[in-house]
Amino acid sequence: MEWFTRMKEALDLMELKMEERLDIEEIAKAAYSSPFHFQRMFHMLTGMTVAEYTRKRKLTLAAQELAMSSSKVLDIALKYGYDSPESFAKAFRKVHGISPSEARSPGVSLKAFPRISFHLSLKGDKDMDYRIVEQEAFKVVGRAFRTTCQNNDNTREIPTFWGACHQDGTIDKLVSIGEDNNLLGIVLDMQPGSEDFTYMIASQSNVDEAALAEGFTTAVVPAYTWAIFTSVGPMPGAIQDTICRIFQEWFPATGYEHSGGPEIEVYPPGDTTAEDYRCEVWVPIVKK
Missing domain, CATH: 1.10.10.60 (Homeodomain-like)
Structure with missing residues (x-):
């Protein structure tokens, strides 16, 4: 409250x-x-x-x-x-x-955007599985594009980007050069006051010449304390729902806040359209 x-x-x-x-x-x-x-x-x-x-x-x-x-x-x-x-x-x-x-002009129609108000909503109808992990910095390689939170464009553009990367072979190449079989979706470069950010589809990898030759970009994910949440269900709906619940339910109920670092989605191999598909959301946190 x-x-x-x-x-x-x-x-x-x-x-x-x-x-x-x-x-x-x-x-x-x-x-x-x-x-x-x-x-x-x-x-x-x-x-x-x-x-x-x-x-x-x-x-x-x-x-x-x-x-x-x-x-x-x-x-x-x-x-x-x-x-x-x-x-x-x-x-x-x-x-x-x-x-x-x-x-x-008399009688003209105007839009009225009312002031927002927040109300306490007690949900708790579903458990949220999470763990707190300290993780050292690691390197990633992949493809990235710029998107925006404005008008929730990111919720439409990111799934489209994943689809394009599947079609052009990017996903297969990232799996082949990764240190494990997981694919990562990484939210980068979010800054206070900005509506734009970079989204990267990547794999964890120590960058080599072969990766660079494919036209991939590279990044280093710094060391953070992470809250790691399990998401179960078909993509992209299940993970979008999990991310919303993290901010609407978990953060207000805990003594943590977002550290300002990147957010990571971890996708293991499997059928991402299956009802029992399991993936993870990593959110960097600090104690308030």
């Missing part, structure tokens, strides 16, 4: 600061959380990034002000953090489907 109270306090502060530039460190501090952990939790709980939420809220408030006042469009644009009427008009049209000046 305390965790949800802190998130409510952070939301209250966000509402008070809608006319200012977002200071994620200040907002996260209100939730007694690191900026990275706050943003990751917010996204997993709401389906939106903090930046996406504040954009929609600002444009809702701006639309109300346009409809109910005679303030200049430029003044309202500047008030809600836009540098020019052009950038404001582009963002406004994307949300409302009309220009800011059209928002003043």
